[in-house]
Amino acid sequence: MTSDRLKGLVFPVLALLALEAAARITHLRSDSLAAPSEIVMAFGEALGDGSLLQATRDTLVSAFAGLAIGGSIGLLFGVALGMIPVLDRLMEVTIEAIRPIPSVALLPIALIAMGFGYRMEIVIVAFACVWPLLIFTRAAVGGIEPRLIEVAKALRLSTDARVTKIIIPAALPRIFIAFRLAAGIALIVAVTVEIAINPLGLGAAIMTAQQALRPDLMLAYLVWIGVVGFALNAALVFAQQRLFGRAAMVEELR
Numbered sequence: 001m002t003s004d005r006l007k008g009l010v011f012p013v014l015a016l017l018a019l020e021a022a023a024r025i026t027h028l029r030s031d032s033l034a035a036p037s038e039i040v041m042a043f044g045e046a047l048g049d050g051s052l053l054q055a056t057r058d059t060l061v062s063a064f065a066g067l068a069i070g071g072s073i074g075l076l077f078g079v080a081l082g083m084i085p086v087l088d089r090l091m092e093v094t095i096e097a098i099r100p101i102p103s104v105a106l107l108p109i110a111l112i113a114m115g116f117g118y119r120m121e122i123v124i125v126a127f128a129c130v131w132p133l134l135i136f137t138r139a140a141v142g143g144i145e146p147r148l149i150e151v152a153k154a155l156r157l158s159t160d161a162r163v164t165k166i167i168i169p170a171a172l173p174r175i176f177i178a179f180r181l182a183a184g185i186a187l188i189v190a191v192t193v194e195i196a197i198n199p200l201g202l203g204a205a206i207m208t209a210q211q212a213l214r215p216d217l218m219l220a221y222l223v224w225i226g227v228v229g230f231a232l233n234a235a236l237v238f239a240q241q242r243l244f245g246r247a248a249m250v251e252e253l254r
Contacts, residue, residue: 034216039223042216051205052224059190059201060228062118066125067186071179073126074133079163081134082141082171095134103128103189107197117200121193128189129182136178140171173244180236187229202228 016036022028023035034042046052081088103124114120148170152162168175194203202225209218 031213032215034219038216039220042214043220043224046205046217046220052221055200055202055205055221056224056228058118059187059194059203062121062125062193062201063183063186063190065118066122066190067129067183069122070126070129070186071133071182074130074178074182075137075175077130078134078137078175079141079167081138082144083163083167085142088138088142099131099135104192104196107193111197116198121190121198121201124193125186125189128185132178132182132185133175136181137171137175140174141167144170173240176236176240176244180233180240183232183236184229187225187232191225 020036023033023038028035043052081091106124106127110120110123114123144167148166149162152166157165190201191203191206194201195207196203198204202221206218206221209215209221
């Protein structure tokens with residue numbers, strides 16, 4: 001597995017070397033592009049003065065808070081809709097009418113209601129994170145083996161006990177996959193909101209570098225966002241494999 005991952009680095013390394021060579025040969029001077037070596041130097045500059053860590057903190061605070069709020073709402077509604085088919089049918093039109101609305105389309109309303117800052121960004125991220133958890137959880141709960149539900153009824157378990165002891169454990173592998181998807185969405189939406197309107201975080205840092213005609217710094221932030229996203233997904237994949245083992249991979253392939 002480790003050798004396969006190392007082989008996966010061959011193409012990126014070769015591409016970076018080719019880009020560096022092309023930049024030096026052509027004596028690149030651009031307001032939108034920079035040589036990889038210049039990007040690395042700009043990254044070191046941003047890391048040294050603390051601006052990179054501060055921007056990362058601001059983005060992750062909004063992304064994680066929105067993920068926690070939106071994920072919790074999506075999980076609760078998903079369980080309810082999966083357990084109560086009548087409620088699912090009643091809410092289907094409403095959910096399918098609201099779900100396609102792009103989260104960034106709510107920016108004008110959120111800005112008027114809450115102004116700039118964390119609250120506005122967290123609300124937008126939460127809205128985007130509701131849907132993966134809701135849809136996956138509803139499908140996971142609805143697809144639970146009926147005999148498990150019959151056993152819960154035979155044992156006369158309360159609704160709370162049925163949810164915590166039967167439904168959630170049975171649906172958890174698929175719910176965790178939805179959480180991974182929502183985590184990626186949270187980071188994307190947070191950065192998008194910052195680029196579009198909110199003056200904090202990595203997105204705002206990209207726009208500031210662009211306005212200062214610093215393509216090296218702008219691309220350094222862009223690459224860093226990719227690194228943060230990769231690290232976040234790798235951590236969640238590791239947790240998923242530790243928690244569920246082979247069952248996690250089977251669910252992911254369905």
